Amino acid sequence: MRYIKSFFILCSCLCVLSLGASAGGDTTRNKTTAVADDGGLTLPGSFTSVKFATDLGRARHLVVAANGDVFVKLDKLKDGKGILRLRDTNGDGKADNITGFGKFTGTGIKIKNGYLYASDNSGVYRFKIDEKTGAVDEASVQRIVTGLWDRHQHEAKAFTLDNEGNLYVNIGAPSNCCQVQDRTKGSPGIDPCPILDSAGGIWQFKADKLNQSYGQGVRYATGLRNVVGLDWNTEVNDLYVTQHGRDMLFQFNPELYDQKAGAENPAEEMFRIKKGADCGWPYCYYDNDKKGKLLNPEYGGNRNKTGRCDMKTKSIVQFPGHLAPNDLLFYTGNSFPARYKNGAFIAFHGSWNRSPEPQAGYFVVFVPFKNGMPTAKWEVFANGFAGANINRATYRPCGLAQGTDGSLYVADDNNGTVWKISYNGK
Amino acid sequence: MKGIFFTIVLFFLLASSFTTKQQPAIKASIERGQKVYAGTCLACHQADGLGVQRMNPPLVKTKWVLGDKKALAKLVLNGLKGGEIEIDGDDFHNPMPPQKGQLTDQQIADALTYVRNSFGNKASAVTAADVKAARGTGPATVAKTSAAPAVKKPATPGKKAPAKH
Numbered sequence: 001m002r003y004i005k006s007f008f009i010l011c012s013c014l015c016v017l018s019l020g021a022s023a024g025g026d027t028t029r030n031k032t033t034a035v036a037d038d039g040g041l042t043l044p045g046s047f048t049s050v051k052f053a054t055d056l057g058r059a060r061h062l063v064v065a066a067n068g069d070v071f072v073k074l075d076k077l078k079d080g081k082g083i084l085r086l087r088d089t090n091g092d093g094k095a096d097n098i099t100g101f102g103k104f105t106g107t108g109i110k111i112k113n114g115y116l117y118a119s120d121n122s123g124v125y126r127f128k129i130d131e132k133t134g135a136v137d138e139a140s141v142q143r144i145v146t147g148l149w150d151r152h153q154h155e156a157k158a159f160t161l162d163n164e165g166n167l168y169v170n171i172g173a174p175s176n177c178c179q180v181q182d183r184t185k186g187s188p189g190i191d192p193c194p195i196l197d198s199a200g201g202i203w204q205f206k207a208d209k210l211n212q213s214y215g216q217g218v219r220y221a222t223g224l225r226n227v228v229g230l231d232w233n234t235e236v237n238d239l240y241v242t243q244h245g246r247d248m249l250f251q252f253n254p255e256l257y258d259q260k261a262g263a264e265n266p267a268e269e270m271f272r273i274k275k276g277a278d279c280g281w282p283y284c285y286y287d288n289d290k291k292g293k294l295l296n297p298e299y300g301g302n303r304n305k306t307g308r309c310d311m312k313t314k315s316i317v318q319f320p321g322h323l324a325p326n327d328l329l330f331y332t333g334n335s336f337p338a339r340y341k342n343g344a345f346i347a348f349h350g351s352w353n354r355s356p357e358p359q360a361g362y363f364v365v366f367v368p369f370k371n372g373m374p375t376a377k378w379e380v381f382a383n384g385f386a387g388a389n390i391n392r393a394t395y396r397p398c399g400l401a402q403g404t405d406g407s408l409y410v411a412d413d414n415n416g417t418v419w420k421i422s423y424n425g426k
Numbered sequence: 427m428k429g430i431f432f433t434i435v436l437f438f439l440l441a442s443s444f445t446t447k448q449q450p451a452i453k454a455s456i457e458r459g460q461k462v463y464a465g466t467c468l469a470c471h472q473a474d475g476l477g478v479q480r481m482n483p484p485l486v487k488t489k490w491v492l493g494d495k496k497a498l499a500k501l502v503l504n505g506l507k508g509g510e511i512e513i514d515g516d517d518f519h520n521p522m523p524p525q526k527g528q529l530t531d532q533q534i535a536d537a538l539t540y541v542r543n544s545f546g547n548k549a550s551a552v553t554a555a556d557v558k559a560a561r562g563t564g565p566a567t568v569a570k571t572s573a574a575p576a577v578k579k580p581a582t583p584g585k586k587a588p589a590k591h
Contacts, residue, residue: 153508
């Protein structure tokens with residue numbers, strides 16, 4: 001018995017020794033790279049990631065202030081707070097000081113001209129912020145936009161701002177395809193779709209005027225089912241948006257779309273938006289197999305007819321169906337290689353309406369751009385968020401922000417993880 | 427004494443014939459229900475019955491599914507606007523299309539029997555008669571007191587968590 005006991009003690013000692021040895025090995029290896037790639041992501045060569053923060057809850061969009069503080073919008077309160085400030089005080093590349101404010105939930109967050117803007121599901125607030133110190137004056141809160149439709153589906157009020165004092169807010173359509181009976185097989189589309197008067201588009205407001213609603217806003221673009229990713233491209237001074245396409249093509253029309261076609265269609269689309277654009281929802285969708293905009297079956301479509309869709313604004317990039325592009329960011333930093341400059345990063349939340357086919361998405365994509373137009377096919381930039389089971393993703397990318405040092409931050413709203421992605425090449 | 431003995435024997439004979447008759451019937455209903463589920467329910471509630479976070483509720487180990495059969499049948503018949511279902515402080519915001527014009531009483535009974543006996547669930551069968559009875563009772567009442575008395579209140583104050591793409 002004593003021998004057995006000794007044997008176990010010996011084994012334990014050996015284990016501890018070997019653990020120590022391997023830990024030592026890791027430390028040595030870490031010294032060779034400036035930042036350990038412990039983010040668990042798959043990235044192009046010379047890019048590395050770290051988990052900047054974890055367990056934040058439902059981290060939707062995020063923004064970085066001039067002093068490097070990262071502000072994250074939550075859509076479920078964490079300890080009574082709806083906005084978190086993540087600060088890296090010791091410069092080790094990870095947040096070590098997290099504070100919060102703002103007792104409302106939502107998705108959008110941006111900083112412009114000394115104000116931090118953040119949205120709930122019916123409008124936009126702003127707070128005074130000192131970007132040099134990251135200090136936010138909580139008492140300075142103002143309601144900029146209010147009273148927008150918040151009707152269950154597609155209610156996130158993602159927004160962006162231009163450099164001329166305008167605010168662009170998504171009002172998602174509380175509907176799949178404007179059917180008489182929403183999401184019901186055989187129910188026809190309402191024509192014209194009355195939802196478009198109050199939703200299914202981007203509304204423009206003034207960034208500094210209080211309590212604006214529909215009466216004070218301008219419907220800047222219509223025919224957009226739901227936009228969670230939007231960014232103002234400062235290189236060409238235009239609005240760009242990524243639309244979530246409709247669901248249920250296969251389930252409602254198996255005679256036109258088989259299971260695979262239903263998973264791949266419609267395309268998730270990126271549009272370059274001019275004032276007055278009509279991108280086609282609910283009448284039209286982009287068919288990835290037919291390579292064009294077609295009439296939806298609810299509006300008499302048979303997978304060949306284009307009808308009124310010929311008149312609609314064409315998208316500039318198309319992605320596979322249902323991947324849910326939840327944020328868009330034009331990269332203006334200098335620390336990534338030159339081909340990334342002014343290109344678009346898109347965070348894909350990942351699908352649910354591809355079933356019974358396997359789900360897909362859960363990655364960050366890059367599209368190279370020149371003069372405001374894409375120059376090559378989209379490519380996966382950051383992957384590995386889903387984990388072992390693609391149908392039950394561990395992390396779901398939802399927000400993107402550019403760091404003051406040109407790094408890229410990614411937020412996940414499933415676990416509340418924020419990654420910082422840096423380039424370490426020459 | 428003899429009479430009592432025969433009554434007992436008769437009881438067991440009847441009981442066993444009842445269960446042997448019932449078991450294949452439930453099994454057949456579950457098999458039919460699996461097909462209905464695949465065609466009508468799976469797109470939103472998923473193959474594993476766990477739904478989609480904040481959009482389409484899970485069907486696993488929840489009072490909404492395992493509780494009152496009539497309330498459950500009414501919910502499927504008349505659909506939901508979205509936002510009515512709350513499980514452990516999370517809301518589920520996609521609407522559920524009414525099935526009263528899409529599926530027969532038997533199909534709904536089979537689908538519900540399948541759901542109540544799949545994904546780790548174990549509950550009694552729903553019959554076409556149960557669905558028929560629910561059909562005649564007007565719109566679904568999804569008052570949390572009647573359909574899901576034990577649903578937890580959200581732990582955090584403020585606005586309810588919305589559904590998100």
